[in-house]
Amino acid sequence: MIYVGGVPFLNENSSSSLSSSSQESNLLLDVMSHPAIISxxxxxKNLEERKVSFGERDTESSTKDRYVYVFQREFAVVNPALVDFVGTDEATTCVGLVIRNRKSGITSIAHIDSPKVVDLGISQMLPLVLEDDENAEFDVHMVGGYEDVDIKNANDCDYAEPEGYSFPLCCKLVETLQKRRENFHIQTLFILGHNTKLDAQANTCPIFNGCLMNTSTGSIFPASFNRTSRCPDEIVRRVRVSASFEDSSWKGKLLDTYDTKTDRFIIAPCCWTMRLVEYVWELNQLPDEEILANCSTSPSAEGPDFIDNERRIWNYLLTYPEWSKTFPRRQPHVFKRIANGSWKKC
Structure with missing residues (x-):
């Protein structure tokens, strides 16, 4: 069940005569219009965006803040005794979801890109955050997603086959939390209209593409990360996002990244086929504008490094077409944290 402003949220506009998608739409729009959520x-919106950049790390004896970053379709659960900040970015039609145990501070973060991974994904996120406490209370924050289509008349629309991406995903997230037995206090819902602005060409785009949470205090901020701070194993983790669509073992799931108890990144293996390699070879021949049109859910809203990141993924797959070269004997990539807060491969 979800709470807003400290009390259970009851969707007064729901009706048994409405379709499931219409009920989800009503619930989301009602929550978004609540005075506490608007405030x-x-x-x-008025917070300054935190720009996270590690740059050159100091010596191993120095003390640095300890970060965990998740890419698209990844999740991680962190202990504030071991991790200072968790974050994600590069979200346009995706949503960064943060769930934090009010008592222990144990925090789960995910970068969710499709309604198809919401049910299993949230089930993956929760066990370590629950800590076997059936009465645990959770603070919930969502950042990302924007008005990529007109949703002003959403109640009159059939979203079974939506033209847009953000709205169905946000509907599914809120509805799934409402249906679960756990107690979720919605603190931040910076999505859709709350997270939409116009660019110089009058295209809608997100105000913020990412978030950063202080795990000790529970404070959340808009954030962006540079390439050095999207670590460790950046390219391989990006490749896994593409490969996971072919790998049946990841169907409907979020990607494993991190071991909570040992503060290690454990990049679970993922396999890919020659069909994917052939496909990315074809994509790599396209001009930039066609790459945007073919590979993005939001071509007018992508960041300046989107195409470069896509080509780096494709070049990796073309260089290492056999997945077993990346994950020999199907073993994960393991990284431990060193004294300066950065990561070293084990």
């Missing part, structure tokens, strides 16, 4: 969105 929180206004406050979040």
């Amino acid at each position: 929180a969105s206004d406050s979040f």
